[in-house]
Amino acid sequence: xxxxxxxxxxxxxxxxxxxxxxxxxxxxxxxxxxxxxxxxxxxxxxxxxxxxxxxxxxxxxxxxxxxxxxxxxxxxxxxxxxxxxxxxxxx
Amino acid sequence: xxxxxxxxxxxxxxxxxxxxxxxxxxxxxxxxxxxxxxxxxxxxxxxxxxxxxxxxxxxxxxxxxxxxxxxxxxxxxxxxxxxxxxxxxxxxxxxxxxxxxxxxxxxxxxxxxxxxxxxxxxxxxxxxxxxxxxxxxxxxxxxxxxxxxxxxxxxxxxxxxxxxxxxxxxxxxxxxxxxxxxxxxxxxxxxxxxxxxxxx
Numbered sequence: 001x002x003x004x005x006x007x008x009x010x011x012x013x014x015x016x017x018x019x020x021x022x023x024x025x026x027x028x029x030x031x032x033x034x035x036x037x038x039x040x041x042x043x044x045x046x047x048x049x050x051x052x053x054x055x056x057x058x059x060x061x062x063x064x065x066x067x068x069x070x071x072x073x074x075x076x077x078x079x080x081x082x083x084x085x086x087x088x089x090x091x
Numbered sequence: 092x093x094x095x096x097x098x099x100x101x102x103x104x105x106x107x108x109x110x111x112x113x114x115x116x117x118x119x120x121x122x123x124x125x126x127x128x129x130x131x132x133x134x135x136x137x138x139x140x141x142x143x144x145x146x147x148x149x150x151x152x153x154x155x156x157x158x159x160x161x162x163x164x165x166x167x168x169x170x171x172x173x174x175x176x177x178x179x180x181x182x183x184x185x186x187x188x189x190x191x192x193x194x195x196x197x198x199x200x201x202x203x204x205x206x207x208x209x210x211x212x213x214x215x216x217x218x219x220x221x222x223x224x225x226x227x228x229x230x231x232x233x234x235x236x237x238x239x240x241x242x243x244x245x246x247x248x249x250x251x252x253x254x255x256x257x258x259x260x261x262x263x264x265x266x267x268x269x270x271x272x273x274x275x276x277x278x279x280x281x282x283x284x285x286x287x288x289x290x291x
Contacts, residue, residue, distance in 0.1 A: 040115065044093055044235075047162065047183055051194060052236055074093070081236040084290040090097035090110050091226055091289055 041070040048077050098223035103215045111168035121151035124175045146202045154180050177203040177220035181228050185242050189276045195240035196232040229280045239280025244270040
């Protein structure tokens, strides 16, 4: 068990700024009444881009991509970062 | 594939390995499958106890909401019977203490269902859930280009620290409330992946 001891917005100096610095803008993320984000793949892509701002890849309108397009984009980004694929679906 | 979609847990009763599906926990699901279930069922199983568990007051519905706001992830491991055997919440906004300048995932909450805790019930249902959820988070860290790094603040019981130590976490320092900062380095995470033969 762990317990959250850290406010990511705290002034401890050991956390990233959560907004205005490439971090996904949560206010723009669509939620349904149960709080479910509409697009987990898009979130993964946006997070990856935010964590690696130097990654030389451009995408303008993520919403215009279908699932296959987003998976291809995600694969491309991971390839560029040298990230290997999981070997199985259950760990 | 974003990530492996299941973890493997072991039935304490039959020693069989069981696939538990990783599900994203949002407010309603966390409320229905954890907050409304975990501790009520424990009271039926074990009767009165001397003291509460440290996580007994956690509201996973609230944790799931907080995760959404922070751009993090709240996930549960669901066995085929539909029960959530454990849950984890983490964000990608923490700096590594072991590797200055690097980013780490931060595990804010992780817990296994009360009926899986051998110190609470005579016959636990499943073992391995907590460790596998930590492995899932570490693999997500890797898939986000963070090389498997994880940070967390562990409750200060020796059992808890020993558990994270056995996985490969390094004990760092103590917080004011006596929780312990611990971190899984990139090297230790990669060694774990190699042992488990997770990566292609």
